[in-house]
Amino acid sequence: MSLLYQKQNQEIRPGVHLIQDVNASNSAMKYTAVKVLALDANASYDETLGDFEAGIVVLAGKVTVTADQQRFEGIGQRQSVFDKIPTDSVYVGTGLSFGITAQTAAKILIAYSPTTTSFPVRLLKGDIHQIEHRGKYQNKRLVQNILPDDLPFADKLLLVEVYTDSGNWSSYPPHRHDHDNLPTESLLEEIYYHEMQPKQGFVFQRVYTDDHSLDETMTVQNQDVVIVPKGYHPVGVPDGYDSYYLNIMAGPTRVWHFHNAPEHAWIIDRK
Numbered sequence: 399m400s401l402l403y404q405k406q407n408q409e410i411r412p413g414v415h416l417i418q419d420v421n422a423s424n425s426a427m428k429y430t431a432v433k434v435l436a437l438d439a440n441a442s443y444d445e446t447l448g449d450f451e452a453g454i455v456v457l458a459g460k461v462t463v464t465a466d467q468q469r470f471e472g473i474g475q476r477q478s479v480f481d482k483i484p485t486d487s488v489y490v491g492t493g494l495s496f497g498i499t500a501q502t503a504a505k506i507l508i509a510y511s512p513t514t515t516s517f518p519v520r521l522l523k524g525d526i527h528q529i530e531h532r533g534k535y536q537n538k539r540l541v542q543n544i545l546p547d548d549l550p551f552a553d554k555l556l557l558v559e560v561y562t563d564s565g566n567w568s569s570y571p572p573h574r575h576d577h578d579n580l581p582t583e584s585l586l587e588e589i590y591y592h593e594m595q596p597k598q599g600f601v602f603q604r605v606y607t608d609d610h611s612l613d614e615t616m617t618v619q620n621q622d623v624v625i626v627p628k629g630y631h632p633v634g635v636p637d638g639y640d641s642y643y644l645n646i647m648a649g650p651t652r653v654w655h656f657h658n659a660p661e662h663a664w665i666i667d668r669k
């Protein structure tokens with residue numbers, strides 16, 4: 399089964415276009431799932447979660463989200479992910495229903511993780527995001543944490559978005575988090591939702607295990623999804639293009655402790 403899910407574009411409701419829908423029924427993922435929707439202005443989408451929690455990220459545009467008698471109007475901070483402005487998200491707890499109505503044309507990512515543990519509905523404003531400038535040389539990237547492990551607002555979900563400019567690498571040096579061996583390493587599945595600027599660009603992503611029983615290098619294009627059920631997962635960005643990806647992570651324990659590939663860890667220590 400391939401780890402790469404190319405974008406689709408299926409109108410599932412009037413003005414609601416399904417770009418991605420990756421879940422346990424069409425992937426090896428058990429702890430994570432994702433939908434990406436493009437909504438025309440004034441279009442609406444609603445869903446009842448079942449035994450899942452959800453993180454609704456307003457990738458672009460402005461929307462109103464309703465959930466559990468709460469209403470969050472005019473959320474969303476950017477017209478494009480490449481505005482590099484932290485955006486707004488809404489956490490919706492297990493078993494609840496939610497609705498999204500687009501005030502402008504909008505792009506929405508809905509991240510899911512199975513759970514029966516309830517956490518309250520919560521608006522995660524972009525201005526609470528912890529921003530990090532990681533790396534050096536051609537390993538620089540900008541990280542905007544949406545739902546990191548030090549925010550106790552979810553049972554399983556971790557959400558982060560990463561910008562990697564032209565000619566740089568990220569999720570690099572390669573690391574893994576596929577051993578349930580805390581405190582050294584946590585077991586987290588990971589989903590990448592990718593965008594490129596300009597849109598015709600591509601990045602390379604390799605997903606591989608220590609024994610190379612899994613070793614897949616992919617050409618990833620705008621709005622593709624890559625799943626990382628296990629293994630290292632570096633991303634390389636060609637000259638001339640900028641990369642964005644949003645990571646969804648989840649596993650038995652909601653903490654991000656990763657293990658760097660020892661043969662490449664020296665990359666971090668360069669002066």
Ligand SMILES: O=C(O)C[C@@H](O)[C@H](O)C(=O)CO
Pocket residue numbers: 532539541558560567568569570575588631645656
């Ligand atoms: O720092 C980066 O390059 C981003 C990665 O940490 C990415 O979020 C990831 O692989 C998380 O496991």
